[in-house]
Amino acid sequence: MITFPIAKINLGLNVVERRPDGYHNLETVFYPVAIKDALEVFPMNEGFPSDVDCDLKVTNIHIEGDEQRNLVVRAYQMLKQDYPALPRIHAHLYKGIPTQAGMGGGSSDCGFMITLLNDQFQLGLSRQQMIDYAARLGADCAFFIVNEPCYAEGIGEKLQPIALDLSGWHLAVVRPDIPVSTKEAFSLIVPQHPARNCRDIVMQPVETWRDSLTNDFERSVFAIHPELGKVKEQLYTQGAVYAAMSGSGSSLFGLFREPISLNTFQSEGTFTAMLTL
Numbered sequence: 001m002i003t004f005p006i007a008k009i010n011l012g013l014n015v016v017e018r019r020p021d022g023y024h025n026l027e028t029v030f031y032p033v034a035i036k037d038a039l040e041v042f043p044m045n046e047g048f049p050s051d052v053d054c055d056l057k058v059t060n061i062h063i064e065g066d067e068q069r070n071l072v073v074r075a076y077q078m079l080k081q082d083y084p085a086l087p088r089i090h091a092h093l094y095k096g097i098p099t100q101a102g103m104g105g106g107s108s109d110c111g112f113m114i115t116l117l118n119d120q121f122q123l124g125l126s127r128q129q130m131i132d133y134a135a136r137l138g139a140d141c142a143f144f145i146v147n148e149p150c151y152a153e154g155i156g157e158k159l160q161p162i163a164l165d166l167s168g169w170h171l172a173v174v175r176p177d178i179p180v181s182t183k184e185a186f187s188l189i190v191p192q193h194p195a196r197n198c199r200d201i202v203m204q205p206v207e208t209w210r211d212s213l214t215n216d217f218e219r220s221v222f223a224i225h226p227e228l229g230k231v232k233e234q235l236y237t238q239g240a241v242y243a244a245m246s247g248s249g250s251s252l253f254g255l256f257r258e259p260i261s262l263n264t265f266q267s268e269g270t271f272t273a274m275l276t277l
Contacts, residue, residue, distance in 0.1 A: 001042070001120045005108035007035040007097045008143060009171075009246045009253050011164075012198025013215040015189045023139075023155050024191060029202050030104075030143045030150045031164065033171065035273055037096050037109060039072065041116055044088035053080060053088045061095035071110035074137055076117065083123055098175045098271040102247025104140045111144025131159070140247075151199040164202055166277045170256040172235060177269025178225050180249035188220035206255055209242040217248045228252060234264065 011029040018024050044055060054076040056067045067073065072091055080086045091113075097105035111134050118125045125133070127145060134141035139156035149164040194214065201213045222229035228245065231252045235243035240254030251271075262272040 001116060002038060002040040003112050003116045005037040005039055005097070005105070005112040005144065006147065007033045007103040007105060007108065008140070009033055009103065009173075009251075010215060010244075011202050011209075012194075012213045012244075013217060013247065014194045014198060015186075015191045015216045016193050017191045019155075024186060024189070025154055026139075026152065026156055027194070027198055028152050028156065029162065029164070029198050030140075030152055030156075030159075031166065032147050032149070033103070033173075033277075034275060035097050035103065035173065037105065038092075038094040039109060039112055039116065040092045041089050041113075041120060044090050048088075048090075050088070053077070053086075054091055055089070056091045056093060058093045058095060061099060063095070063099060071106050071137055071141070072113045075110045075113040075133075078133060078136065079114065079117055079123065083121075086117065086121055086123075098251065100179045101175045101251040101271070102180075102245065102249050103173075103175075103251050104144065104247070107138050107140035108144040110134060110137050110141045111147075115145060131157075160199075162199065162203070166206075166255070169206070169277045170259045171273075171275045171277055172238075172240070172254045172256060172260060172262060173251055173271070173273040173275070174231050174235070174253070174262065174265045175251040175271040176227060176231060176267075178227060178250045180221055180225065180228075182248045184224070185217050185221050185248040188223070189216055206241050213242065213244070215245050218245050221245065221249045225250065231265065238264075 008030045013028040015024050054073045114130050130145045131142045135157035142157045150159040232243050235254035238260050243254040
């Protein structure tokens with residue numbers, strides 16, 4: 001069985017307070033974007049010589065670290081604890097969503113893995129149960145059970161679907177080959193409540209967003225990586241009605257009335273995409 005995890009962008013991202021557990025409470029709007037991975041799962045042959053229950057192969061984009069720590073495998077292991085009848089499986093993950101981009105690629109793989117296992121092996125989980133499982137593995141993971149525009153609070157796991165429709169807008173995405181440390185980005189944030197909640201701002205015309213819809217990480221990340229700030233400026237120069245960084249970076253996106261050429265952004269290691277929402 002195969003599924004296609006999607007990406008997300010953040011429309012506004014405000015860090016409003018530091019929690020006693022060391023995490024931060026956020027306010028943001030998640031919007032789904034059709035930049036995709038491909039995730040295939042099938043039962044492992046009983047005679048396959050493996051000492052793992054979930055054998056993962058990742059292709060197209062290299063991901064650092066032990067594949068057994070990948071969120072796809074961790075999602076399987078989490079469900080296996082409660083549903084021991086889950087068979088041993090092979091999983092193939094073809095990465096199309098850029099990594100360390102603030103677009104939720106790993107979280108999406110996690111959420112879609114939970115849904116796929118539920119469907120393929122008839123676990124009988126409700127959507128809320130899948131949301132609860134996903135939230136245990138990462139702040140953004142729960143959104144990828146819902147996959148519709150949502151206002152999010154807490155660490156990103158408290159979701160409220162909203163009636164936001166950007167159909168017809170053209171989305172440019174530019175992810176330079178600049179890794180951003182989420183830990184470092186958070187360390188430079190001074191939590192505070194914004195003057196206006198992003199949920200209210202996004203319900204206004206896109207033309208009004210530029211001066212009021214903010215990503216709190218931009219100040220700290222652009223200070224460390226000024227090249228990213230320049231990409232945002234270029235998007236506005238190219239005619240973006242609204243442009244921002246997604247998550248804690250390093251992807252920048254712009255909303256346009258008409259498609260544009262991304263040739264000026266293309267360089268070695270840079271990911272670009274032009275989509276119609």
